[in-house]
Amino acid sequence: MQVHGLFEQRENLIFRKSAYLQWGDSKEVIGSIILHNPGGAKLEKNLWNDLNSGKITVAEGQITRDLGKINLIEKVMKKVFTPLEGRLLLLNLFNIVESDPDLAIEKFHSVKDDPLYSELLYPNISLLSDIPWIWIAWTTNESRIEELIERIEPQLISLPHKRFIGDIDEKPHRKFGYSIKAKYPPIADVKRDKLAEILKRQIKEF
Template sequence: MNQPKAFGAFVKRGDHTFRTSAYIQWGESEKSIGSCLLLNPGSADFNKINPDLREKLNTTNKANGEIKTDPTMGQLIKLVDGINSSNQVIEGRFHIYNLFSLQDASANSAICKFETLVKNKEYDLNESLVSINELQVQPWILLGWSLKRHGNWGNLNEIKKRWKMQIAESKIPSFGKQDRISKDYYHPNPRNPTHKPIILKELIDLYAKI
């Protein structure tokens, strides 16, 4: 069986770690099979898969390689499996993009740190924004940056706008479960375990309509 693996690239600046890119790989092909845009990376577990990655990051402030698939990646793997027919061999890469690259398992904490870093000019607002050319390589993109909102999160609102403009200009198909009031998109991996299969089916149904 073609078991997917996860890969990531990281940089360390001061007390903060940033995951600058990530993808899930099926087989050997580098062709994109899809992508998603989420809020930010959670906490990477290097030690069980690639213990040298942590040491390299701490000594050189840069590292890239195989990482453990986290629960969100596990849900994304199920999504890709659900989108593809059962007799189809999946080959290629699923790219994971984020509104910002700061690692933090707590969404609220991550957003507050992100807002402060941008305000203090320690983080470029466009750092995680990819080019239109890169987006056009993606056959589709899932939007799922969560419903987190606060009146003081101006930079978060701005980067959402810039991503939306970039995606619109690239003209690639996009989908996601959208909240009717806020117009934000539900995260594909909800905390409540009973909600996981529900949103997974909803996302697969939404994909079928693009």
């Protein structure tokens, strides 16, 4: 597996503008996943240091560090697809690179109303219009991200298809009529096996 990312630094914050997981040589997009935020994902050390210091403002390449969550995703995908070939697009509720979820939320609130960051802060949901399926996996702890979910849900629901997969609870929403509560990919092997079976069944239903 390779992980490719495009990052931009602005006023001491780093944003991951796009990313994907690559298996094999095929450029076919097999699906997508929406997570909380990019966590602590980083490029190789020298390139990342140049970006972090402001020596450069944009950097693109292989993500080589802090791949814990990405490795969990790969383990599930290998159980769902045999063989596993193609690209999985990575999106987030917001694009700030920060490994501490609480600090990431603090940083989000500090810049959410600043037009300087508006085009960097949020994912481009239009990229998902023709994607076979969308794995919703941002977290069920909605109390701290309610504002972000309120923003993204109507965009997802307005897509030409509603091919959502994952360990999700689709209860009616008072505003949108469709609510998505989503869990992160599990750490435990047994739970990953269970999730893989759920994903296989959901994908076959499309």
